[in-house]
Amino acid sequence: PRVAGLPTEMAPPALSFEFFPPRTDALEQQLWACVRRLEPLAPRFVSVTYGAGGTTQERTHAMVARLVRETSLTPAAHLTCVGASRGEVDDVARAYWDAGVRHIVALRGDAPAGEASYVPHPEGYAYAADLVAGLKRVADFEISVAAYPEIHPTAQSDSHDIDNLKRKIDAGATRAITQYFFDTDVFLRFLDRALAAGITVPIVPGILPVSNFKQVAKFSAMCGASVPAWMGKLFEGLDDDPETRRMVAASLAAEQVRLLRANGVDEFHFYTLNRADLTYAIAHILGARPRQPAAA
Ligand code: FAD
DSSP: OOOSOOOTTSOOOEEEEEEOOOSSHHHHHHHHHHHHHHGGGOOSEEEEOOOSSHHHHHHHHHHHHHHHHHOSOOEEEEEEOTTOOHHHHHHHHHHHHHTTOOEEEEEOOOOOTTOSSOOOOTTSOOSHHHHHHHHHHHOOOEEEEEEOTTOOTTOSOHHHHHHHHHHHHHTTOOEEEEEEOSOHHHHHHHHHHHHHTTOOSOEEEEEOOOSOHHHHHHHHHHHTOOOOHHHHHHHTTOTTOHHHHHHHHHHHHHHHHHHHHHTTOOEEEEEOTTOOHHHHHHHHHTTOOOOOOOOO
């Protein structure tokens, strides 16, 4: 539909924000400034990504623990099964449960850099659907899983990929969060296909506010998200003009969420990239307002 504005009586949508664990002290400060700026918007949950191997994974655990200890936010810990035995994954999940974490974003993960294709660990959960079932055996977690409006890059076909999403839901997941996309029609058609396949849990669009177009174009090629030509045109000539780029990015994302909202979407997940400003502005446009501090 055409979107001139949103009805003012519409309740603000449910929001969630994704962060990644930073690698340096300076980036750590940037992350926590971002968390504190977004916290008053009272998101339904905030999620923390999980990388491959030792210290990267420890950073996720530490960040999730700090969110529990020091903020009013509800954390959702991403957890992958690539490269780990079932026992190792179960131990991580149990430690989260004991630390008060009740929500896991359950993912397969990708083959390590340098390996041509994904091979399941011999004693591991082979795919995300197996991981979901395993996590449910550990404890009664709330579980979100990944979905791909443009199909996962290595899926055999559209229908295999939708069947896979259905298996993840049947195993106990209660929400799917999508890979980011820029063409709203692609997402809306995906919702129709998922519904036709009997998937009735919320499928939450993953919104990536783009301020560094060049970087996003490069990354999108790897994760199977297409970047429409009109978008390249919008950022044309702005490589050395970050200020204008950010304004273009804000208007682009605002248009995208307003169109989704007008089509009935009432839950949004933001890939914040640990920066608050664009996400905050777009959440504001969607009707989110900072929670008033409790009266003394
Ligand atoms: P699955 O659902 O297991 O699917 C992977 C592929 O295998 C699909 O092509 C599927 O169709 C196919 N498949 C499934 N079952 C079978 C089967 N039995 N036989 C044959 N093929 C099968 N990665 C990280 O490393 N850390 C993160 O924190 C992280 N967070 C993410 C958050 C979101 C919202 C999204 C969308 C992705 C995230 N990723 C993350 C990336 C994710 O790990 C990759 O996209 C990965 O390639 C697939 O993970 P999945 O959970 O979707 O896998």
